[in-house]
Amino acid sequence: PLPVVAIIGRPNVGKSTIVNRLAGGKDAIVHDQPGVTRDRTYRRAYWCDREFTVVDTGGLVFDDDTEFLPLIREQAMAALAEASAAIFVVDGQTGPTAGDEEIAEWLRTQKVPILLAVNKCESPDQGITQAVQFWELGLGEPYPVSGIHGNGTGELLDRLITYL
Ligand code: GDP
Ligand code: MG
Numbered sequence: 001p002l003p004v005v006a007i008i009g010r011p012n013v014g015k016s017t018i019v020n021r022l023a024g025g026k027d028a029i030v031h032d033q034p035g036v037t038r039d040r041t042y043r044r045a046y047w048c049d050r051e052f053t054v055v056d057t058g059g060l061v062f063d064d065d066t067e068f069l070p071l072i073r074e075q076a077m078a079a080l081a082e083a084s085a086a087i088f089v090v091d092g093q094t095g096p097t098a099g100d101e102e103i104a105e106w107l108r109t110q111k112v113p114i115l116l117a118v119n120k121c122e123s124p125d126q127g128i129t130q131a132v133q134f135w136e137l138g139l140g141e142p143y144p145v146s147g148i149h150g151n152g153t154g155e156l157l158d159r160l161i162t163y164l
């Protein structure tokens with residue numbers, strides 16, 4: 001079986017966009033509406049000579065108790081349980097939020113290696129400034145990326161495959 005990489009993070013940070021970029025093709029659902037991907041979606045991906053399965057999740061939400069959120073949280077936790085590594089996606093345009101802090105706090109208690117992807121960093125210069133804000137999450141080096149344009153994903157994947 002291929003190693004599994006879980007993609008987690010708050011709704012609307014760009015998880016599904018990043019999954020599409022890693023996996024290619026067009027079969028994952030990406031919508032502008034937050035929280036659309038409620039179930040886990042499995043896609044085949046590869047980088048260099050490593051092949052892996054990437055799992056999109058609906059997003060971890062700890063501070064909102066609307067009806068479907070416990071289900072989303074459960075899905076994300078299940079995805080992490082079966083993962084060799086995880087990419088925690090945050091939004092470089094908003095900076096760290098209370099929701100990111102809550103998720104990070106939980107992730108720091110997990111044994112799975114976590115890579116921190118700071119998405120929506122289209123400009124290389126701004127990207128560094130956006131990314132450094134996320135050191136405070138205590139998850140190591142923040143990687144500036146743009147799911148839409150592809151910037152930075154090579155560096156992220158180079159690091160990712162060292163864990164697979
Ligand atoms: P998810 O809810 O975390 O899966 O987020 P989506 O992938 O559905 O993206 C949420 C919104 O962010 C959409 O409007 C995307 O077009 C936008 N988005 C995703 N990646 C990027 C990016 O790299 N740059 C910018 N500027 N917007 C992005
Ligand atoms: Mg999504």
